Amino acid sequence: xxxxxxxxxxxxxxxxxxxxxxxxxxxxxxxxxxxxxxxxxxxxxxxxxxxxxxxxxxxxxxxxxxxxxxxxxxxxxxxxxxxxxxxxxxxxxxxxxxxxxxxxxxxxxxxxxxxxxxxxxxxxxxxxxxxxxxxxxxxxxxxxxxxxxxxxxxxxxxxxxxxxxxxxxxxxxxxxxxxxxxxxxxxxxxxxxxxxxxxxxxxxxxxxxxxxxxxxxxxxxxxxxxxxxxxxxxxxxxxxxxxxxxxxxxxxxxxxxxxxxxxxxxxxxxxxxxxxxxxxxxxxxxxxxxxxxxxxxxxxxxxxxxxxxxxxxxxxxxxxxxxxxxxxxxxxxxxxxxxxxxxxxxxxxxxxxxxxxxxxxxxxxxxxxxxxxxxxxxxxxxxxxxxxxxxxxxxxxxxxxxxxxxxxxxxxxxxxxxxxxxxxxxxxxxxxxxxxxxxxxxxxxxxxxxxxxxxxxxxxxxxxxxxxxxxxxxxxxxxxxxxxxxxxxxxxxxxxxxxxxxxxxxxxxxxxxxxxxxxxxxxxxxxxxxxxxxxxxxxxxxxxxxxxxxxxxxxxxxxxxxxxxxxxxxxxxxxxxxxxxxxxxxxxxxxxxxxxxx
Amino acid sequence: xxxxxxxxxxxxxxxxxxxxxxxxxxxxxxxxxxxxxxxxxxxxxxxxxxxxxxxxxxxxxxxxxxxxxxxxxxxxxxxxxxxxxxxxxxxxxxxxxxxxxxxxxxxxxxxxxxxxxxxxxxxxxxxxxxxxxxxxxxxxxxxxxxxxxxxxxxxxxxxxxxxxxxxxxxxxxxxxxxxxxxxxxxxxxxxxxxxxxxxxx
Numbered sequence: 167x168x169x170x171x172x173x174x175x176x177x178x179x180x181x182x183x184x185x186x187x188x189x190x191x192x193x194x195x196x197x198x199x200x201x202x203x204x205x206x207x208x209x210x211x212x213x214x215x216x217x218x219x220x221x222x223x224x225x226x227x228x229x230x231x232x233x234x235x236x237x238x239x240x241x242x243x244x245x246x247x248x249x250x251x252x253x254x255x256x257x258x259x260x261x262x263x264x265x266x267x268x269x270x271x272x273x274x275x276x277x278x279x280x281x282x283x284x285x286x287x288x289x290x291x292x293x294x295x296x297x298x299x300x301x302x303x304x305x306x307x308x309x310x311x312x313x314x315x316x317x318x319x320x321x322x323x324x325x326x327x328x329x330x331x332x333x334x335x336x337x338x339x340x341x342x343x344x345x346x347x348x349x350x351x352x353x354x355x356x357x358x359x360x361x362x363x364x365x366x367x368x369x370x371x372x373x374x375x376x377x378x379x380x381x382x383x384x385x386x387x388x389x390x391x392x393x394x395x396x397x398x399x400x401x402x403x404x405x406x407x408x409x410x411x412x413x414x415x416x417x418x419x420x421x422x423x424x425x426x427x428x429x430x431x432x433x434x435x436x437x438x439x440x441x442x443x444x445x446x447x448x449x450x451x452x453x454x455x456x457x458x459x460x461x462x463x464x465x466x467x468x469x470x471x472x473x474x475x476x477x478x479x480x481x482x483x484x485x486x487x488x489x490x491x492x493x494x495x496x497x498x499x500x501x502x503x504x505x506x507x508x509x510x511x512x513x514x515x516x517x518x519x520x521x522x523x524x525x526x527x528x529x530x531x532x533x534x535x536x537x538x539x540x541x542x543x544x545x546x547x548x549x550x551x552x553x554x555x556x557x558x559x560x561x562x563x564x565x566x567x568x569x570x571x572x573x574x575x576x577x578x579x580x581x582x583x584x585x586x587x588x589x590x591x592x593x594x595x596x597x598x599x600x601x602x603x604x605x606x607x608x609x610x611x612x613x614x615x616x617x618x619x620x621x622x623x624x625x626x627x628x629x630x631x632x633x634x635x636x637x638x639x640x641x642x643x644x645x646x647x648x649x650x651x652x653x654x655x656x657x658x659x660x661x662x663x664x665x666x667x668x669x670x671x672x673x674x675x676x677x678x679x680x681x682x683x684x685x686x687x688x689x690x691x692x693x694x695x696x697x698x699x700x701x702x703x704x705x706x707x708x709x710x711x712x713x714x715x716x717x718x719x720x721x722x723x724x725x726x727x728x729x730x731x732x733x734x735x736x737x738x739x740x741x742x743x744x745x746x747x748x749x750x751x752x753x754x755x756x757x758x759x760x761x762x763x764x
Numbered sequence: 765x766x767x768x769x770x771x772x773x774x775x776x777x778x779x780x781x782x783x784x785x786x787x788x789x790x791x792x793x794x795x796x797x798x799x800x801x802x803x804x805x806x807x808x809x810x811x812x813x814x815x816x817x818x819x820x821x822x823x824x825x826x827x828x829x830x831x832x833x834x835x836x837x838x839x840x841x842x843x844x845x846x847x848x849x850x851x852x853x854x855x856x857x858x859x860x861x862x863x864x865x866x867x868x869x870x871x872x873x874x875x876x877x878x879x880x881x882x883x884x885x886x887x888x889x890x891x892x893x894x895x896x897x898x899x900x901x902x903x904x905x906x907x908x909x910x911x912x913x914x915x916x917x918x919x920x921x922x923x924x925x926x927x928x929x930x931x932x933x934x935x936x937x938x939x940x941x942x943x944x945x946x947x948x949x950x951x952x953x954x955x956x957x958x959x960x961x962x963x964x965x
Contacts, residue, residue, distance in 0.1 A: 170801050170809075298808075298835070331810040331835035332797060402835070409834035475838035500855040501885050503784060503875045505820040540877055708879050713786075713819045716874045727879070734915070735786075 171335045173328040176299040177238075177266060178203030179335065180306025185343035186210050186236050187261075188228035190221040192582065193611035194240030195275040196329040197268035201238050202614075205623045209340060213623050214614055217551070217582040218243035222250045222265070229263040229319075230355065232346030234310055238266040241282050242550065246583065251319070252289045256357055256365035258317035258372075261346065262310040265291075268324045271445050272472030277531070277550060279470060281446040286321040286423040290373045293321045293423040294385060297404045299333035305420065308385055316372055316379070323422070325445065327402045327472065377424045385420030388433060395487065396437035398430065398454070398461070403445050406478040411487075422450060427457045434459055441466070441485065445473040504539045509714040510679030510689045510737030512605055513537060515650045516574070518710050518741065519657045520544040525572045525599075525664055526561065530554040530584070532576035533610045534603050541709050545574075552583030559587070559596040568597030570664050575600065577633065578608035578616045585640065588671070592641035597667040599660070603650075604633055605678035613681030621683065633673050642671045650674040653744040679737055691738030692754050694731055700750035701728040707742040707751060715742055776829035777930065778837040782856045783848025784873050785820050788919030791944070792846070793824035795923060798940035799932045800828035810835035819875060821852065846926045848905075848919065849873050850889040857893050865899040867925050867964075869918065871906055901925065903963060909956050917956035924960025934961075 171179060177200045181189060189212040191201035205212045215221035218239040225237035237247070244251060244267050251265065267285070270276040286293035294309050296302040302324065309320040353361045380386065391414045399407050400419040407416060417433045419425065434440045442451040442463030451463035466481035467473070482488035507514045517537035520527055521544040529535055529545040530553060538545025547557050554573040562568035575584045580602050588600060608614040615621050620630030634645050644666075648659050663670035679689040696707075698718060703726030707715050714737075718730035731742070733754065743751035779796060783789040790811060797809040805828035825837045839859050845866045847853030853868040860866055868890055877883040886892065894900050903925050905918040920941075927937055938954065945953050 170797060170807060327810060327835060331808060333808050333832075333835070334801065334806060405833040405835065409838070412833075474836050475834050479838070500851050500889075501875065501878065501883060503819060503821050504877060505785075506876050508819075540880060540883075705879055708876065711876050713876055715876065717879055 167337050168334050169337055170332050171299050171303070172199065172330055172332045173296070173299050173302040173324055174199035174330070175203045176302035176335050177306060177322075177324070178206070179337055180303040181210060181236055182207045182340055183303070183338050184307040184310055185234055185341045186306075186310075187233040187343075187345060188212075188225060188235040189238070190215050190224045190236075191238035192216070192218045192221050192243060192246075193608050193614040194218075194243050194268070195611055196270060196326040197238050197240045197243075197266060197324070198611045198614065199329070200266060200268075201623075204236075208624075209342075214608075214616060216617055218247040219250060222247035225263060226250055226254055226259065229259040229261040230257075231348045232261040232344075234262045234343055235259075236264045236266060239268070240276065241267055241269040241280055242276060242278060243267070244282055244285055245280075246551065248285070251285065253357065254319060255289045255291070256362050256369050257355055259313055259319045260317055260349075262313040263319040264306065264309045264313060264322050265319055266322045266324060268326070268329050269446070270326050272326065274326050274472075277548070279446065281449060282321065282323055283422050283449045284447070286323075289319075289321075290369055291319050291321050291423075292316075292376055292380070292421055293323055294420060295323045295401045295422050296328060296420070297401050297418070298328065299331065299335045301420070302328060303335050303337075305385065312376075312379075316376055318372055318376070321423075323401075325401055331402070373424065377427075380421050380424050380426045381429050383421060383426070386426050386429065387418045387420065389416040389418065391415035394436065394438040396433055396440045397443055398433075398440065398450060399443045400450065401445060403443055403473045403478070406473060406475045407443055409475050410478050411482065419450060423453075425450060425453045427454070427459070430454060431457070431459055434461070443467055443473075443478060443481065446470070505536055506539070506711050506713055507533065507536060508679050509712055509735045510739045512650045512674055512676035512679070512689075513603055514710055514712065514739070515653050515656050515741050516601060516603065516660075516674060517542045517544045518745070519653065519660050520572060520574070522657070523660060523664060525660075526570055528554045528558040528561065528571070528573045530573070530575040530579045531610075532579050532603075534574055534576055537574070541711050551579055552587055555584055555587030555591055555598075555600055558598045558600070559591050559594055562596050562598050563594075567667065568599075568669070569667060572599045572601060572664065575602055576609070577602060577604040577606060577618050578614075580633070581616055581618060581631070585636070588637065588642070589640050591669055596669055599663040599670045599672065602633055602637075602671065602673045604673055604675060607678045607681045607683060609678045609681060613678065613683070615683075619683065637671045637673070642669060644668055645671045645673065647673045647675050650676055651739050651741060653741060679739070689737055689739070693733040693736035693738050694740065694743050694751050694753050695733055696729045696731050697750050697752055698728050700748055702726075702748055702750070703728050704747060705729070706745050706747060710741050710745060712742060776827050776832055778842045779826045779844050779846065779926065780837055780842040780856060780859050781824045781826065781846045781848070782852040783822055783869075784852065785822050787822070787848045787873075788916070789822045789824055789848055792919045792923045793826050795937075795940045795944060796826050796926070797828070798944060799927075799936050800826070802936045802939055803828075803932050805829060806832045808832045808835040821855070823856065844926060844929055846922055848922060851886055853893050854886060854889040857896055860897065863899070864897075865901065865929060866893060866897050867901045867903060867922065868893065869906070869922055870902050870904040871918070901964065903960065905960065908959055912952070912955050912959060914952050914956075917953055920953045920956035921960035924957040925963045927957070927961050928964025
């Protein structure tokens with residue numbers, strides 16, 4: 167049966183067909199839909215974990231028990247899971263362990279552009295790279311075969327373009343596999359130094375065997391062609407190469423670590439020139455050059471940013487293989503559309519006040535990072551998951567006071583890796599203010615559940631973690647829970663906390679406006695409209711940065727544009743009405759609430 | 765007709781759909797790729813998720829033909845640009861072939877930052893597009909959809925307008941729509957689609 171599937175859906179389909187038992191993940195674009203789609207197969211036990219390290223460890227334990235296990239994360243998630251990822255190298259993964267890392271060339275939705283193929287080399291694991299949806303499904307089977315045969319975790323490297331592109335996939339039935347159980351062997355599973363030293367040679371031998379294996383693996387493929395210029399490529403870049411120069415001989419690497427060096431040497435033998443067209447770092451190129459194979463790659467193609475048919479062409483022109491053609495005229499800049507908080511977003515009021523109070527804001531990874539953009543301009547630092555609290559404490563140490571310093575962190579990020587930062591802040595007597603922006607969901611990635619959501623991925627009820635109780639247990643005694651829709655209360659609580667030398671924790675309590683999984687009425691009320699007779703065109707309401715509020719076509723006597731509210735978009739949160747100095751924004755009666763759900 | 769169909773067999777048809785998060789760009793591109801798939805073509809489709817839901821720019825590339833490799837359209841190769849918003853038509857017009865077509869929804873969405881200096885909305889984006897391209901069709905999709913009873917089906921009006929330029933039969937489009945939208949909204953979506961299709965076929 168054929169279906170149109172995205173790369174992420176195809177990985178999930180592969181997990182179903184190739185008998186995967188256990189799947190874990192922490193959400194992260196572009197990887198999120200993998201677990202969401204695996205969860206549609208009741209045969210697979212799947213669950214979100216609080217972070218990638220825990221997700222890895224759960225999958226690892228399942229693989230120790232002999233279960234086919236998969237763990238999914240975005241590229242930077244592997245930094246969080248790096249400790250177990252590398253440490254398990256000397257143990258192995260008897261049941262089969264596949265680690266999906268979704269890299270984000272071009273940084274469509276990430277803080278960096280790291281090339282995770284280096285992690286495979288670092289740990290001595292095979293790195294498999296599918297180039298489209300069909301391969302994303304098929305290669306899962308091969309990844310498990312390799313993992314089980316060589317007792318090694320496999321790094322399954324996807325990229326944004328493979329994850330989020332759709333293509334036609336041939337689907338099959340599930341092959342059920344048994345779970346062998348755990349066979350106690352302390353010398354293997356307990357990595358005391360004395361045991362680990364013995365395993366070190368084993369791991370090296372394993373890599374040698376993998377190097378022999380890849381020379382003949384059908385994950386790598388040669389497309390015959392004309393001419394004496396050979397192309398070596400991988401991942402989605404292969405598709406661009408086939409699009410632009412379909413007649414060239416191509417060596418397509420489905421495994422990019424270890425590389426089939428001898429097979430490539432043979433391929434290069436009768437070629438005048440060997441070109442490496444790869445996305446991000448010169449990984450293949452360096453490996454081949456180390457092996458003494460003459461080739462060129464990054465001389466013509468960029469080592470940062472996402473590849474595309476256009477960048478492949480540009481490199482071919484630089485290399486003198488393609489003649490420069492009349493280029494498409496560069497478009498003049500059109501208005502940017504910086505992403506903003508959704509209508510009804512509970513973060514809006516908090517950032518409006520932080521901006522007004524000119525606080526030093528150490529923010530974190532999530533929707534609320536958008537508070538750093540104009541017009542709110544409230545966010546001074548953002549590094550990686552959970553960094554906000556540690557950074558705020560460090561700033562306070564250097565400044566010798568925590569007054570005016572705020573860490574803003576979302577609920578999911580706090581549970582991911584903010585708790586230890588807060589524990590440290592307590593221990594340090596840091597006088598900072600920590601705002602936990604609890605919308606009870608992992609919002610930025612599309613509304614995934616976490617231990618504070620109170621529900622499992624399969625819909626059943628789960629224990630609901632309580633933030634105030636947790637912070638109290640960590641040693642915080644100044645904890646306030648506020649409604650971020652109440653601007654006056656938010657301002658007075660924040661003011662008090664910012665002017666204090668004590669550690670303050672403020673927890674906001676409105677659910678996400680997009681994913682209010684418990685009570686929709688908390689974020690959906692009758693919309694507001696602008697009474698244009700009263701509007702003075704001061705634009706105060708526009709400074710709360712809401713997509714529902716824009717300039718009207720009408721002007722005041724002084725020629726200023728009045729404001730307009732799109733009542734279809736407005737969710738009735740009232741923040742704009744609260745900041746209007748002349749009460750020109752009024753709620754429409756419930757009867758006028760004509761919004762209907764799509 | 766046969767001549768046009770033959771061209772489609774030999775070449776890849778490239779459709780770029782562009783708009784703003786929340787306008788229904790992704791549903792339209794799903795339906796287009798479903799319909800192309802049902803017609804027996806190889807299909808690839810690509811878009812970037814992430815910030816799209818938060819008022820950002822959304823684009824979706826849909827390509828179909830006998831064998832499609834790249835999920836992305838090379839710039840200057842789009843046969844049709846379907847723009848859900850006027851400024852987005854201007855932003856993406858450089859993707860369209862000289863002889864390609866541009867369908868523009870008569871709709872302006874000013875981002876919340878438009879009141880700030882340096883973020884001004886273009887004075888007349890449609891005029892700018894027309895100055896650069898010969899085959900431009902402006903569709904009052906929201907107006908048509910509202911007349912039909914639901915402004916949220918403007919995306920279906922636009923998809924219908926696009927469909928007139930493609931060699932995919934009516935029944936395949938209907939199947940694609942029936943398979944993907946909630947059962948109770950099938951009639952209203954089909955009405956909107958057919959109203960748009962009338963504009964170009």
